[in-house]
Each structure stands twice: as C-alpha cells, then as structure tokens.
Amino acid sequence: MQYSDRLSKIPPYLFVEISKKIAAKKAAGEEVISFGIGDPDMPTPDFVIDALCQAARKPENHKYPETDGTKQSRQAIAGWYKKRFDVDLEEQSQVLPLIGSKEGIAHVALCFIDQGDIALVPDPGYPVYSMGTILAGGTPYYIPLKEENGFLPDLEAIPADIAKKAKVMWLNYPNNPTGAVADLKFFQKAVDFAKKYDVVLFNDAPYTEIAFDGYKPASLLQIDDAKDIAVEFHSVSKTYNMCGWRFGFAVGNTGIIKALGTIKSNMDSGVPGAIQEMAASALEGSQDYLEELRGLYQRRRDKMCRVLKDLGFKINEPKASLYIWAKVPDGYTSAEAAADILEQTGIVVTPGSGYGPSGEGYIRLSMTVPEEQLDKGLVKLAQWKKR
Ligand SMILES: *Cc1c(COP(=O)(O)O)cnc(C)c1O
Numbered sequence: 001m002q003y004s005d006r007l008s009k010i011p012p013y014l015f016v017e018i019s020k021k022i023a024a025k026k027a028a029g030e031e032v033i034s035f036g037i038g039d040p041d042m043p044t045p046d047f048v049i050d051a052l053c054q055a056a057r058k059p060e061n062h063k064y065p066e067t068d069g070t071k072q073s074r075q076a077i078a079g080w081y082k083k084r085f086d087v088d089l090e091e092q093s094q095v096l097p098l099i100g101s102k103e104g105i106a107h108v109a110l111c112f113i114d115q116g117d118i119a120l121v122p123d124p125g126y127p128v129y130s131m132g133t134i135l136a137g138g139t140p141y142y143i144p145l146k147e148e149n150g151f152l153p154d155l156e157a158i159p160a161d162i163a164k165k166a167k168v169m170w171l172n173y174p175n176n177p178t179g180a181v182a183d184l185k186f187f188q189k190a191v192d193f194a195k196k197y198d199v200v201l202f203n204d205a206p207y208t209e210i211a212f213d214g215y216k217p218a219s220l221l222q223i224d225d226a227k228d229i230a231v232e233f234h235s236v237s238k239t240y241n242m243c244g245w246r247f248g249f250a251v252g253n254t255g256i257i258k259a260l261g262t263i264k265s266n267m268d269s270g271v272p273g274a275i276q277e278m279a280a281s282a283l284e285g286s287q288d289y290l291e292e293l294r295g296l297y298q299r300r301r302d303k304m305c306r307v308l309k310d311l312g313f314k315i316n317e318p319k320a321s322l323y324i325w326a327k328v329p330d331g332y333t334s335a336e337a338a339a340d341i342l343e344q345t346g347i348v349v350t351p352g353s354g355y356g357p358s359g360e361g362y363i364r365l366s367m368t369v370p371e372e373q374l375d376k377g378l379v380k381l382a383q384w385k386k387r
Pocket of ligand 1: 038100236
C-alpha cells in the first residue's frame with residue numbers, strides 16, 4: 001500500500017505525551033481530572049430533544065436530505081441572525097447548514113486552495129483552519145495573536161507579498177484558545193484588509209453566545225460590506241450543548257455559500273432532516289436558558305481564575321468562550337508546566353504550544369467540567385508547587 005503524501009503531512013497528535021501520562025496515572029489507580037477538552041458537560045435542553053423525537057417519526061426525515069438544507073432550518077438560521085445581530089440574510093442563497101461547523105471549515109478550503117496556495121491562519125488557533133488548508137494542498141501562514149494586541153492579529157504586520165498571495169484569512173472571535181474577543185472596529189479593519197488584498201475572509205464564531213459580565217460579542221457580518229467577501233461559521237454545539245448532534249452553519253457571501261454547497265454535494269448528503277428540525281427548534285425557541293448557562297460558566301470562570309491567580313499565573317479573565325488562557329510561570333515551557341501539573345496534582349491542562357508556535361508559554365483550561373469535579377479539581381490544582 002502506498003498512502004498519499006497528503007496523509008503524511010498531518011502532524012502527529014499533539015497531546016501524545018500528555019495522553020501517555022494520563023493513561024499511566026490512571027493505570028496506577030490515581031484520580032485524573034481533566035480541564036483539557038472543550039466539550040460542554042451539560043445536556044441538550046429538553047425542548048430540543050423533544051423536537052428531535054417528533055422529527056424522528058416523520059417519514060420524510062428517513063430519506064436523503066438535500067445538501068443545501070431544509071427551508072425550515074435555513075429560515076431558522078436567518079431568523080436567528082436577524083434577531084441576534086440585526087443582520088439580514090437571504091435564506092436561499094446566503095445560508096448553508098453543515099454537519100457541525102468543523103465539516104464546513106475543513107471543506108471550504110477546497111473552494112479556494114489549490115496546490116501551494118496560502119491561507120492566513122491565527123496562531124494559536126483551532127487546528128482545522130490549517131489542516132483543511134494542508135489537506136487541500138495549500139500552506140498555512142501563521143499570523144501570531146499576541147497578548148499585547150489583545151490576541152488580535154496585527155494586520156499591518158502581515159508582509160504585503162504574503163497578503164497579496166494569500167487566498168483566504170481565518171479569524172475566530174470569540175477566540176479559542178485565548179478567550180479574546182473582537183469588536184466591530186477590528187472587524188471593519190479586517191474587511192478593509194481582505195478587500196485591499198482580495199482575500200476571502202472567514203470568521204469562525206461558535207462562541208458568540210457564551211459570554212460573560214453582560215458582554216455581547218459581535219458578528220463579522222454586522223460590517224456593512226462584509227458580505228462582499230466574507231462568510232461566518234457558526235454552530236449550535238456550544239450554545240445549546242449539542243456537540244454530539246452535529247449541526248453548524250455557514251452564512252454570508254452568496255458565491256462562497258454556493259461554492260461550499262457544490263463541494264459538499266459531492267462529498268456528503270447534508271445534515272439529517274431530524275437534526276435540522278432539532279437545530280431549528282433550538283434557534284427559534286426560548287433563549288432564556290442561555291442566561292442560566294452563561295451564569296454557570298461565569299461562576300466557573302471566576303473560581304478557576306481565582307485559583308490560577310493565587311498560583312501566580314498571569315491571566316486575562318475571558319469575556320467569552322469556554323477557555324482560560326494562562327501564562328505559565330517563568331522557567332517553564334507550556335509542555336513542562338502541563339506535565340508537571342499533571343504529575344503533581346492529577347489535573348489535565350493543555351499546553352498552549354499544541355495550538356501553534358505562538359501558544360508557547362501558555363496553558364489552556366476548559367470550563368466544561370461539572371461542578372463537583374471542578375471544585376475537587378481546583379483544590380488539587382491549588383496544591384501545585386512550582387519548582
Ligand atoms: C468547537 C469548535 C468548533 C466546532 O464546532 P462544531 O460545530 O461542533 O463542529 C469550531 N471552531 C472552534 C474554534 C471550536 O472551538
């Protein structure tokens with residue numbers, strides 16, 4: 001057998017070492033509590049499950065779905081964007097349901113990236129922006145997100161020849177892993193940059209509803225002419241605790257939506273009809289429970305930040321997202337800090353270097369740990385002794 005070159009370009013799993021240590025601890029009978037994974041621990045709301053159960057009994061949902069989604073789910077998405085961001089979307093041509101936003105993020109590379117093409121990707125960042133690029137034959141160009149810039153890319157620092165060559169640029173606000181947020185002023189600058197260099201602009205925005213202290217994250221599409229060159233990716237995964245059901249969406253520029261639909265129609269057959277009904281019920285139903293969810297995460301954030309600060313970590317309390325991005329004490333690399341914390345306390349945190357070279361010097365903690373585990377975990381974490 002001869003595997004493709006493409007396959008060999010996928011780097012080894014970045015958390016191999018940590019995974020080995022976790023397995024060894026568990027085998028030795030020690031308790032391990034993970035703050036590693038960003039997968040909401042709360043169940044999908046009941047009214048959404050009820051919608052799924054009803055939808056499952058409809059014979060039309062037993063057939064192949066259309067790749068471009070049902071009118072009902074597209075309308076629910078457009079309606080939600082109007083309600084939440086006051087952004088107008090054409091349900092038919094500017095909205096595309098996805099099998100989770102990850103699917104669309106990976107596939108959209110095939111719409112723009114040919115062999116050797118450049119994608120500007122945030123560093124640190126969600127790995128799918130660069131993996132999608134690589135699988136399409138392209139090359140990711142890392143744009144560092146620096147603390148002194150509020151973890152926003154310094155657009156002026158991108159070399160002009162790179163900007164001219166780049167086909168697409170990825171943004172992700174509210175940001176994973178840094179927890180940073182972007183305001184409309186930044187989004188306007190990004191749109192201007194993309195237009196100047198004829199670069200397609202993507203904002204991956206699954207965390208706009210997970211925000212704290214009353215903060216309301218913005219949408220890239222609130223910028224007047226963003227739809228000329230941009231698409232925003234969204235997801236119900238984090239907002240409605242629906243990671244397991246796989247539903248996300250792309251919205252914005254008509255041509256990009258059409259191109260992604262073309263790729264998808266040749267690779268998958270769209271989102272199962274019952275899941276689309278489920279997602280529509282989440283987007284159209286009462287959003288009251290979200291206040292509770294935000295309150296819950298905010299309390300977790302506060303507890304976690306307190307313990308980390310007491311341990312001497314420098315952190316910016318996140319205004320949104322599910323993550324705390326903490327600068328490790330002097331003398332440690334990300335990997336060393338994560339390994340030592342695990343060794344001494346049985347607590348799993350992820351080394352920032354796993355999200356890109358500029359993540360070196362940080363660790364990420366996820367707030368998706370159930371209360372009892374979280375409290376227990378923080379007591380253990382507080383006992384960490386720096387060398
Ligand atoms: C969780 C996450 C996603 C993926 O969401 P799905 O819709 O479940 O595929 C996309 N981007 C970022 C940055 C995420 O953290």
